[in-house]
Amino acid sequence: MRLDDPLKRVLFVDLSKRRFWIEERRELFEATLGGSGAAIRLLDEFCPEGAGALSPDNPIIFAVGPLVGFYPLASKTVAMFKSPHTGNLGESHAGGRSAVAIRMAGYGAIVILGRSEMPIYLVIGDGQVAFRDASALWGTRSSYTTGDVLAKRESGRGNRTIMRIGRAGEQQVSYACVITETFRHFGRLGLGAVFGSKQLKAIVIEGQRNLAPDDRKAYRQTYDTIYQRATQSELMQKYHELGTPMNVLPLDAIGALPTRNLQSGRFEGAEAISGERLAADYLGRRIACAHCPVACIHIAALRIPYPNDPYFYKTVMLGYDHEPIYAVGSMLGIQDVSGMLQVMDEVEIQGLDVMSAGVALAWATEALGQGLIGETETDGLPLQFGGAETYIEAIKRIVSQPTLFYKALAQGVDHAASLYGGQDFALAFGGNEMPGYHTGPGCHAGYLTGARHSHLDSAGYGLDQDAAKAGRTLEPEGVAAQLIEEERWRQVLTSLVICLFARKVYELPLILDALAAIGSERTEADLEHLGTEILREKHAFKRREGFDFAELRIPRRILETPAPAGDFDAAFIRETLHHYADLLRG
Secondary structure, three states, rough: OOOHHHHHEEEEOOOOOOOOEEEHHHHHHHHHOHHHHHHHHHHHOOOOOOOOOOOOOOOOEHHHHHHHOOOOOOOOOEEEOOOOOOOOOEEEOOOHHHHHHHHOOOEEEEEEEEEOOOOOEEEEOEEEEEEOOOOOOOOOOOHHHHHHHHHOOOOOOOOOEEEHHHHHHOOOOOOEEEEEEEEEEOOOHHHHHHHHHHHEEEEEEEOOOOOOOOOOOHHHHHHHHHHHHHOHHHHHHHHHHOOOHHHHHHHHHHOOEEOOOOOEEEOOOOOOOOHHHHHHHHEEEEEEOOOOOOOOOOEEEEEEOOOOOOOEEEEEEEOHHHHHHHHHOOOOOOOOOHHHHHHHHHHHHOOEEEEHHHHHHHHHHHHHHHHOOOOOOOOOOOOEEEEEEHHHHHHHHHHOOOOHHHHHHHOOHHHHHHHOHHHHHHHHOOOOEEEOOOOOHHHHHHHHHHHOOOOHOHHHHHHHHHHHHHHOOOOOHHHHHHHHHHHHHHHHHHHHHHOHOOOOOHHHHHHHHHHHHHHOOOOOHHHHHHHHHHHHHHHHHHHHOOOOHHHOOOOOHHHOOOOOOOOHHHHHHHHHHHHHHHHHHH
């Protein structure tokens, strides 16, 4: 790493005292690379044990990695914090321009401390932080409006990132997200609520630095190899053509697409909401994260007629991926594409995590149908699967919270079910609502064991699908071993902040070449050890904050609905958890 590399610098911002300072933490980045590795150490250092997730003591950490600004597909920012949604580790990743902006502003990480006495937003540059009054933006109904105002008010268009929260963050909904560049998000585990608790409406970061590799010839050769792999890979081409919505039809075909609160793994409306149909009828454009040649972000152009006027429409542009399609499409039984996209739009306006919102509403719909709650609790809304207009109104109420029921639902499905019943069909894992895969024990064990309780932690759905294709029977010990092996390697990728879509582009020898060309000599053993240590540090933080594998709830619904990998029971999952915990310790 070059002596003048900005990756060694950490920016600290104290909102309570409105001051900032910069520290050189070269040893931190040399030990961890950056990204997830640097972030967990900073979180452990600055988050006191037992700190309230919505208290001033909870820090917000943003960290980037050594490949940012140098190579394609290395453009993620890792956010780390104590999660108000689960009470332990909060970790979320976002693409867009955030990582490049942070590094070009001169930092490898940013640590935000304290709480402002009034609504503010930050403007961060190279060696500069401005604290601006956000009172006029606080309470703004739409997150789009906040983005538009800041884009016009602050300089640096094209070289900056704008992170902001919507009303959900202000109201401290435990699964509120942070929106960046309109179509990207720090989506999961409630970073938006932490912003709201600090009265931090937004952060604008702008950077103009240049980076220089140590070995220009080797760098050029490595860059070209990565670029060619990214642009010629069949998988990356699919991400460009259809994006992750290419998963909808294959998952539905094998019975793995969660439908109507996982009452089924197949959806009769799958074709209508598929990536193929959306691309044919709604695709407006494709965009890419900074330094990415793939452009996997698909933007729908939705024309919505004005009331009582058949000739005039407003056109809404919104991003769509597999997870939003699952969460507010099949999970809510919505097969009308226009209705589904309008539900997505309301989620975006309010600034919610779409997966948690969709799963919470699916549970609420079933709870109403079973008589566990009534329309008194739902504020008169007759929640029914397929009812897009009603769900739009329910999303508004999750944020405005007119009844005790919506206050509970605003804290997630685990919390709501603990008060109203229906835990058997409350689809949360470690407190985090399920992603869009019901392939078998691998995926569900992966949700439970993963440090973030995310499908992206260890991709357990792949184990299920491979076993189903080969006609193999999975065993708990083998599932645990494969989950932990994959998750350890993904700690390396997320420390480098490589997009996980590109994990097959960035194979180990290429990663070592990429690092060497920019002055960071590593070995295969170094990276394997690093992945193990980061995973252990994450789980150590979780245990410190009260997490216990033995206390994890297994939703009965996942055992009842047929999955492609075959039947499994709670004992299988418990045994897998036991083996995983042993491997983590060993």
